[in-house]
Amino acid sequence: MLEACEITCIKRDRTLFEGISLSVDAGDLLYLRGPNGAGKTSLLRILTGLSAPDSGTVRFNSVDIAVNASAYLSNLVYLGHKSGTNGSLSAIDNLKFWLAQHSANADDDALYETLARIGLVGLEDVPVRYLSAGQQRRVALSRLWLKKASVWVLDEPFTALDTKGVALLEQFMKHHVENGGVVITTSHQALSEEAGRYRVFDLEYRF
Numbered sequence: 001m002l003e004a005c006e007i008t009c010i011k012r013d014r015t016l017f018e019g020i021s022l023s024v025d026a027g028d029l030l031y032l033r034g035p036n037g038a039g040k041t042s043l044l045r046i047l048t049g050l051s052a053p054d055s056g057t058v059r060f061n062s063v064d065i066a067v068n069a070s071a072y073l074s075n076l077v078y079l080g081h082k083s084g085t086n087g088s089l090s091a092i093d094n095l096k097f098w099l100a101q102h103s104a105n106a107d108d109d110a111l112y113e114t115l116a117r118i119g120l121v122g123l124e125d126v127p128v129r130y131l132s133a134g135q136q137r138r139v140a141l142s143r144l145w146l147k148k149a150s151v152w153v154l155d156e157p158f159t160a161l162d163t164k165g166v167a168l169l170e171q172f173m174k175h176h177v178e179n180g181g182v183v184i185t186t187s188h189q190a191l192s193e194e195a196g197r198y199r200v201f202d203l204e205y206r207f
């Protein structure tokens with residue numbers, strides 16, 4: 001489904017990684033590990049098409065995403081390590097805005113149901129800046145329930161979540177891959193058995 005071929009990434013004068021290749025298919029959960037500064041976010045951004053590699057290609061269903069990104073983008077949810085929410089808007093309005101950006105739809109019932117599922121009952125209409133860090137993270141994660149996309153690319157999605165939140169997300173990742181999806185995630189905490197089967201891709205820090 002998604003292949004990275006011979007990818008090299010250079011930031012300033014440091015080569016973060018050189019000539020790396022990986023591929024994920026339906027049913028794969030790939031856990032990208034590595035120390036601070038190894039280049040995990042840089043790699044995820046390349047895999048989503050947000051950054052171009054210094055060399056190499058990324059293909060979705062055999063098509064280079066640099067040549068034709070539209071089929072890929074409609075099948076992708078990327079959640080960066082920041083929550084990416086607008087603090088002045090409520091959770092509901094954040095989700096509506098995000099859905100509009102992604103040409104996706106959900107009625108109000110579905111939005112309230114999703115926020116309830118992720119533990120935000122009673123907080124749906126509060127400006128997000130008044131929510132706790134973990135609650136803001138939950139607003140961001142609720143997008144996973146709302147857009148039908150086969151590829152999830154998640155950068156430190158567990159940050160600020162409590163133990164129940166971590167388990168909920170791991171179970172949802174497992175559900176996604178068991179239903180033919182793909183998850184690529186970073187985390188500085190090991191995945192638990194709630195996440196099901198996964199592969200590890202280690203990125204070393206290069207000087």
Ligand SMILES: Nc1ncnc2c1ncn2[C@@H]1O[C@H](COP(=O)(O)OP(=O)(O)OP(=O)(O)O)[C@@H](O)[C@H]1O
Pocket residue numbers: 011012016034035036037038039040041042043
């Ligand atoms: N746009 C940029 N310009 C210059 N240097 C950058 C840029 N983006 C990232 N870097 C550098 O690349 C290195 C890797 O950053 P990256 O965010 O990919 O690491 P990471 O593995 O995700 O780290 P962490 O675990 O701390 O989140 C860092 O040293 C960072 O300073």
